Amino acid sequence: MMDPRTSAQDVIRCDLCETAVVQMHCDTCLVNLCKACVGEHISTDESKDHKVVKFQSRKSTPLYPGCTTHEKQQSVMYCKQCDIPVCISCIESNEHLGHELSKILRVLDEKKERITKERNELNGTIYPTYQDIASDVQNRMSQLEKEYGDLSTAITKHGEDWHREIDKLVKKLKTEVDEIKNTQLQTLQKHLDEINKTMSDIKGEIDTIDIATDTKDLSELFSVTSSVHIYKNLPEKIMPSLPKFMPQKIHKEELFKLFGILSSSSLTSVKHGYSMKTTQKSPEAGSSPLVKQLLDEPETVTTINTGYRSLYNVACLSDEDIWTSGSDSTMKLYSISQGSLLKSIKTKSGKMPSGIAVTKSGDLVYSDDRTVNIVKNEKIEKVIRLQNWKPYGVCSTSSGDLLVIMESDNDRQTKVVRYSGSTEKQTIQFDDKRKPLYSSGPYYRYITENRNLDICVSDIAAGAVVVVNQAGKLRFRYTGHTPTPKNEPFRPVGITTDSQSHILTADYDNHCVHIIDQDGQFLRYIDCGLSDPWGLCTDTIANLFVAQNGNKQVKKVKYLQ
Structure with missing residues (x-):
């Protein structure tokens, strides 16, 4: 309505x-x-x-700007030599005698045309370029995590051959790897934070220009200045270099020397590593991540049988492994390529998890009954203990915080809470008019963070996806798109986002997945024989994983080019 x-x-x-x-x-x-x-x-x-x-x-x-010299008089002309608006009294005073004067409306029209072009450039090329740069940095961080994991595995395997004599040396070298990795990841994270901050500033400037160009208050338009020239100076491109592990033959007398050493590593900054995004193909465009288009026909890549009585959740550990959970207390880790079970972990409470997620460092997070827990080295640590509230969906953010969607014990209130560790940092519950953002009642709800830091919640009781910005201000509600594949009401359950800032949500009754853009515009359905889709997650290489409650299978779907 x-x-x-x-x-x-x-x-x-x-x-x-x-x-x-x-x-x-x-x-x-x-x-x-x-x-x-x-x-x-x-x-x-x-x-x-x-x-x-x-x-x-x-x-x-129009409302002309007030004169800075003569109070209560409006400026109708503009002095180009003095670069100020002037009123009739200023002109009559001969203060601007011999100066080139123009009608202020003409000057403001020229400025409006100029800043509108700059706004289009900010919105059409510069901001998308920064989006691609942020995606590039995130992809490098993911690859760095994988390659450092491979490096640690190689060191561990070589260490097993040397047994107890080299345990101390193995520990020393792995510590060096961790320190190098953490240093490089911290550098990349700081770089990503700076890029995200710049993207936020660009968005703010675009909004300011939009407001100024729409208003009749010409003094407000006159005060607008653009920083587009600053944003054209793209950030440096940081290129991490991994050390190499070089094993040697075992000679006990030269144990320390011959075991192997790490080569030097580096983080290099390439000043012109990125190029401005354009709508045309060019040789330079290959150095920046390309915008991926939706496939006309999504393709089913593989399916994994989970054995749950009811399957609800799926979360990507990597591009190779996924965590799943269902109607019992066991969370299962599967190999995607082999479809085999790698690991099982039971919840500490013995109850089924209501939501699962994976942190940036690869740890499993799950919510149940009254707690939010993290699994590290197969040991379960309680991070958050709630009173009078029940947690449902949980997600790990790009900053390392946890977002939890929860319902009050009396089923009358729903809110989103941001945690840093176990410390509550932010509560999101009401809009600007103090009306609830989310419906109430004992229904499952899921949550995710988009690349632009928006917080997206699937609210099945309201039949809506509710999206707020990082500050908790409502951006939009998506209430479905017609016609739907099965002509049933929109019932969103699982929700996820991808590298293109698309929002994907599972529509349980219509056996499909909706794809919308970051501003809530419907793009298309994924309808490839899904059976009661519930949980969703995406990997870094354009694949969607759907937890199907109907047949207890996880389906891997390629939907981006």
């Missing part, structure tokens, strides 16, 4: 109380008013000569 306050078919509402129908208009401030709010509007700024008229008699004349 459309909001009566924002519907294009609704009557115009008062700008002050936002409820009463407009009857009056202030030509000075360009504000719509009901009769009851006229006095309040005039009293807020008595220095102005408010011209309040009937709404039908309002003028459409």
Whole structure:
């Protein structure tokens, strides 16, 4: 249902109380008013000569900037030599005698055209370029984790051949690997944080320009300045270099010397490592991650039988392994390529997990009953203990925080809480009008973080995907798209995002997955013989994993080029 306050078919509402129908208009401030709010509007700024008229008699004349020299006079001309707007009194004073004067509307029209072009450049090329750079850094970090894992495995295997004599040396070398890895990851994380901050600044500038170009307050437009030239200076490209492990033959008398050493490593910054994103193909474009297009026909790659009585959740440990959970207390790790069970872990409480996720460091996180727990080295640590609340979905964010969607014991309230370790940092529960963002009731809900740091929740009871920004402000609600494959109401359960900032959610009753963009626009369905899809996750190479409750299988689907 459309909001009566924002519907294009609704009557115009008062700008002050936002409820009463407009009857009056202030030509000075360009504000719509009901009769009851006229006095309040005039009293807020008595220095102005408010011209309040009937709404039908309002003028459409622009509000010129005030003169900085002559109070209460409007500037109608612009002095190019002095680079300031001037009023009639300024011109008559001969202060600008001989200077080149232009009509201020012409100057502002030229500026509006210029900053609109800059806004289009920011939105069309610069911001997408930074998105690709952020994706490139994230992919390098994932690859770095995998390659350092391989390096640690090689060292461990060689150490087993040497038995007890070299345990101390193995530990020393692995510590060096960890220190090098952590140093490089910290450097890349700092680099990624800076890129994300710049992307946020660019978005803010785009919003500022959009507001300024839409307003009738020309002084506000005149005050807009663009930093597009700053953003064109793209960040340096950091290229981590891995050390190499070089094993030697075993000679006990030269144990330390011959066991093997790590080669030197480096993190290099390439000043022109990235190129600006364009809509045309060019040789330089290969150095930046390409925008991946959706396949016309998604392809089923493989299926994995899990053996659960009911299958609910799936989470990617890597591009090779996935965690699953279902209707019992056991969480299972499967090899994707072999379809074989690698490991099983039971919850500490003996109850089924309501949500699972994998942290950036590869640790399994799960929620159950009253707790959120992390599994490290097959040992379960309780991270969060709740009182009067039940946790459902959980996700690990790009910053290392945990987001938990939870329901009150009386099933009347739902909220999202951000934790750093066990410390509560943020609560998201209401919109700007103190109305609940999420429905209440004992229903499963799932949560994920998008690349732009939006927080996305699948709210099955409301039949909606609710998306807020990092600060918890509502961005949009997606309530499905018609026609649906089975013509059933939209019932979203599992939710995930991908490298293109797409939001994917499982529609249980319609046996499909919806793909929407980061702004809530429907893109397409994935409908390739899914059976009661529930949990979702994506890997780093354009594959979607669907936990199918109907046949207890995880289906791997390729949906991006």
